Amino acid sequence: MGANLRLVGAPSLSLDSDELARDYERISATRQFQSGQRLVADLGIMPGEHVLDLGCGTGLLAEHIAEIVGPQGRVVGVDPLPLRIELARSKRRPNLSFEVGDAYDLDMLQDSSFDVVVMNAVFHWFPEKTRPLLECARVLRPDGRVGIGTVLKGHRTRIHQIASKVLAEPPFDRFPRPRAQLVFPVDPEEMRAFFEITGFSPSLIEVRESTRMWPSPEAAIRFSEASSFGNFLGHLPTELRSRARTTIRLRLQNLMTADGIVHHGQRLVATAIRK
Numbered sequence: 415m416g417a418n419l420r421l422v423g424a425p426s427l428s429l430d431s432d433e434l435a436r437d438y439e440r441i442s443a444t445r446q447f448q449s450g451q452r453l454v455a456d457l458g459i460m461p462g463e464h465v466l467d468l469g470c471g472t473g474l475l476a477e478h479i480a481e482i483v484g485p486q487g488r489v490v491g492v493d494p495l496p497l498r499i500e501l502a503r504s505k506r507r508p509n510l511s512f513e514v515g516d517a518y519d520l521d522m523l524q525d526s527s528f529d530v531v532v533m534n535a536v537f538h539w540f541p542e543k544t545r546p547l548l549e550c551a552r553v554l555r556p557d558g559r560v561g562i563g564t565v566l567k568g569h570r571t572r573i574h575q576i577a578s579k580v581l582a583e584p585p586f587d588r589f590p591r592p593r594a595q596l597v598f599p600v601d602p603e604e605m606r607a608f609f610e611i612t613g614f615s616p617s618l619i620e621v622r623e624s625t626r627m628w629p630s631p632e633a634a635i636r637f638s639e640a641s642s643f644g645n646f647l648g649h650l651p652t653e654l655r656s657r658a659r660t661t662i663r664l665r666l667q668n669l670m671t672a673d674g675i676v677h678h679g680q681r682l683v684a685t686a687i688r689k
């Protein structure tokens with residue numbers, strides 16, 4: 415974890431709370447979980463396989479994978495946020511376990527001990543991509559697969575555009591974020607290059623359409639806070655956070671339609687084989 419914290423602009427791993435973790439569990443069930451299920455299908459995970467769910471959050475997807483691999487298989491979920499791992503542990507069973515850990519340092523996992531590594535909605539949080547991929551290559555057996563579903567570079571939701579505009583205005587601009595964008599997305603060409611320099615052969619690199627809907631401005635803000643484990647407004651002093659939330663909420667009101675706030679976007683899905 416130390417290695418990650420030293421990277422410039424790395425997200426803080428100390429802004430999470432019980433409330434954010436519980437919100438994530440609830441909100442991701444109709445969002446990240448669904449795209450994660452599709453990624454798992456792309457990877458063709460089979461009964462009996464050993465799977466690492468890296469950046470597993472509260473463990474919904476890991477639980478789904480455990481059903482697929484069955485009693486002869488094994489799923490380990492790893493995430494650096496202790497409160498999310500605490501929630502995930504309520505899903506433990508003989509073939510499913512969870513550990514606090516960081517993609518930059520998976521020393522607790524043995525070489526060549528997994529058939530598949532899944533990273534769903536995680537890769538864009540890595541400021542530096544090669545070390546986590548090298549760790550994935552190390553824990554995978556030869557011909558093992560890695561699957562990544564992530565934010566596409568150049569693609570920002572209207573919600574994040576509006577929030578950035580608000581945060582660039584007084585009084586919030588007195589506390590600038592180290593970087594304007596919270597995440598570190600890649601494009602298909604960069605993804606291919608990262609695979610190739612870390613010992614993987616790409617098997618699928620695809621931009622997919624994705625539509626998201628939030629019933630209200632408040633729901634959109636909660637989603638941003640929970641999925642960024644508090645980093646969305648976490649750079650502001652506490653007393654300014656609720657003011658920022660109110661300003662963003664009022665501006666988001668302009669995006670409301672009869673269906674709520676609807677965002678038609680794209681995301682990047684990639685799978686590769688360990689050479």
Ligand SMILES: C[S@@+](CC[C@H](N)C(=O)[O-])C[C@H]1O[C@@H](n2cnc3c(N)ncnc32)[C@H](O)[C@@H]1O
Pocket residue numbers: 418442446447450468469470471472475492493494495498515516517518533534535536539540641642643
């Ligand atoms: C949006 S959540 C996705 C959670 C889960 N994979 C899912 O599909 O719902 C992003 C997760 O990435 C994790 N993450 C951030 N930095 C990480 C790192 N350096 N190593 C491992 N996981 C990390 C966060 O702790 C968080 O749980």
